[in-house]
Amino acid sequence: MFEKIRVLVGVDGSLQSKRALDEAVTIAKHFSGFVKVVTVVDKGSEEKAQVILSEVSRELEAACVTHEVALMVGSDAAKVLENVAKQENFDLIVVGSRGLGGGVSMLLGSVSKKIVGSAYCNVLVVKSKR
Numbered sequence: 090m091f092e093k094i095r096v097l098v099g100v101d102g103s104l105q106s107k108r109a110l111d112e113a114v115t116i117a118k119h120f121s122g123f124v125k126v127v128t129v130v131d132k133g134s135e136e137k138a139q140v141i142l143s144e145v146s147r148e149l150e151a152a153c154v155t156h157e158v159a160l161m162v163g164s165d166a167a168k169v170l171e172n173v174a175k176q177e178n179f180d181l182i183v184v185g186s187r188g189l190g191g192g193v194s195m196l197l198g199s200v201s202k203k204i205v206g207s208a209y210c211n212v213l214v215v216k217s218k219r
Contacts, residue, residue: 094122097179099170099200101128102141105185109215110145113183116213117154124149124156127173129166167203175209182208186216 098113100106110126117124126145130138142158149156163169174182184201201214 092120094120094181095177095179096122096124096181096183097170097174097177098124098126099129099166099182099184099204100126100141100145101166102137103185105215105217107185108217109183109185109213110148112213112215113181114149114152114154116181116183118152122155124154125173125177125179126156126158127161127170128159129161129163129169131164132162135160135162167200167207170200170204171208179210181211181213183213183215186214 094116096113096117098106098110100110113124116122126142126149128138128142138160142160146156146158149158159173161169161173170182170184173179182204184204186201205212205214
């Protein structure tokens with residue numbers, strides 16, 4: 090398995106993305122890993138995203154997890170996450186099954202569905218607890 094895992098997490102402020110972050114933290118702690126949290130927003134929404142990332146950073150510091158947070162402007166969150174994962178050699182992408190996006194799919198949100206279909210590394214899709 091992994092000695093030290095590199096985990097990329099997509100966060101948009103939704104409950105699902107918060108659960109995805111929790112799973113990423115658990116995995117990183119278990120494998121002495123590194124977590125990078127990325128929020129992808131449309132131009133003009135950067136201020137709200139900064140608030141989300143500040144919260145996330147505090148949570149990761151409290152959990153004593155080595156981490157980095159990044160705000161990226163773009164219209165295709167799945168593509169941004171895939172590119173970051175590949176360019177920075179991540180072992181795992183963690184996303185929520187649904188986020189705050191407007192598109193509706195039967196089982197998965199559009200971002201998670203795209204990532205599962207085209208990511209070069211493993212993907213963990215975190216579903217809601219019922």
